[in-house]
Amino acid sequence: MTELHLALLAGAPRHGYDIKHEHDAWFPDSRPLAFGQVYATLARLQRDGLAQVVETRTDGGPERTVYALTEEGERRLRAWLAEPAAAAGSGADEIVRKTIAALHTGIDVRGFVSRQRASHLRRMRELQRNPPGAGAAEQLVREHVIAHLDADLRWLELATELLPSSGQQQPLRTATERNNP
C-alpha cells in the first residue's frame, strides 16, 4: 500500500482526507481506506523521505497537513510500476492496484500491462511444463492457480482494450508543477 499512497500523491499535493477520498474513488468496489491507515502511511512516507509536508491548511475547519511527493518518492513509484506483480493468486490485488495507479498517474501503463502479461504467461508456461502430482488434490491446487492466472490475463486484455492510446494519456507532472498547483 505504500506505493499506492505515492501514486495517490502523484497528481497533486493532498492531505490525508483527500487521499482517502481519492483512493475510494479509484477503487469504488473495494473496502474504503481507513483514515488511521492513511495517516500512519503518510507519517512513514515522510520519515523515509518519500513525501514531504508542503503546507498546513485550516480552511475554516480542522488543521490539515498537505503532503507532496518528493523526487525520491517519484523514483520509488516509477520503480514499483516498472515491475510486474507476482504472477500468483496473491498478486491479483496488486495487479489491479498497479494498473489503476499507472492509469491515474500516466506512468507507462501500456508498458506495465505488457510486462505483466508476459510475466503471467511465463508462469503459466512453467506450470504447464511441470505437471502436478497424480493425486486429485495436487491437480485441483494446480488448476486453481492456472484458472486465476487466466482470469488475470483476461482482465489485463480488457485493460488493453480500454486503455487510452499513448497520445491521450496525461504525463505525470514534474515535482515542481506538483508542489505549486
Added chain:
Amino acid sequence: MSTVELSGVSHAYGRTQALRDVSLTVAPGEVVAVTGPSGCGKSTLLLLAAGVLRAQSGRVVLTGTDLAGADEAARARIRRRSVGIVLQFGQLVPDLPVLDNVALPLLLEGHAPREARAAAAGWLDRVGLDVPPTTLPSELSGGQAQLAAAARALVTGPLLVLADEPTASLDTATGRQLLDLLVTSTTAAGGSVVLVSHDNAVAARADREVRLRAGSVVHEVALS
C-alpha cells in the same frame, strides 16, 4: 534459414485493412503464439504465412522460397511438402472418409495408398480419434473434426505447423493433449509451430508471443 519470414506485410479485404506492415520471423524449432482480439488480423497472418493468401505488399519467404515469385501450383507444392495447417473447424474434404482425409497430403505427393493410409491410421491413433476409418466428416463432431485436421497436418512431418485456434472445439484436457502433440512432434524434428489463438493456455505453450491489435503488432515478448 528461418522457417518462415514475413517482412513488412500488409493485406486488405476490400476497404478493410486486415494487416499493416507486420514482420514476423519464425526460427527452426520455435513455437510462436499470435494472439489478439477477434478481427485483429491473426488468421490473415496465418493464411499469408501458409501462402494461401498472397501478400498485397511486403514479402513472405516460406522455407527458403520467396512466395512472391511462386505461382499457385508452386505455392501449393511447398504447402503440401512443408506446411501442416489446422484450421478452427477442421476443414476436411466432405466426401472423403476420415482416413483418406488424413492420408490425402501423402496421396497427393504420390505415396502408395497402402503406405499413406497406414501412416494416417497411426496419426489418428496418436491424436486420440477413435472412429471407424470409413467415417465421413459429416458424421464427426466439431472436436473430432479438429483432431482429424491435426492428424492431417502432422502426417507429412511438416517443417511448419500453422494452427488457427486448434483447441477451440475441444474440452480442456483433450485440447492440452492435442497441443502437446502438435508442439512436441513438430519441434522434436526441428520443425516450427505458429499457434493463432485467443486462449491464454495456448499462448503459454509458445516460446514467444506476438500480439496483434487492429492489424499491427502491439507487443512481442519471449516467454522461454
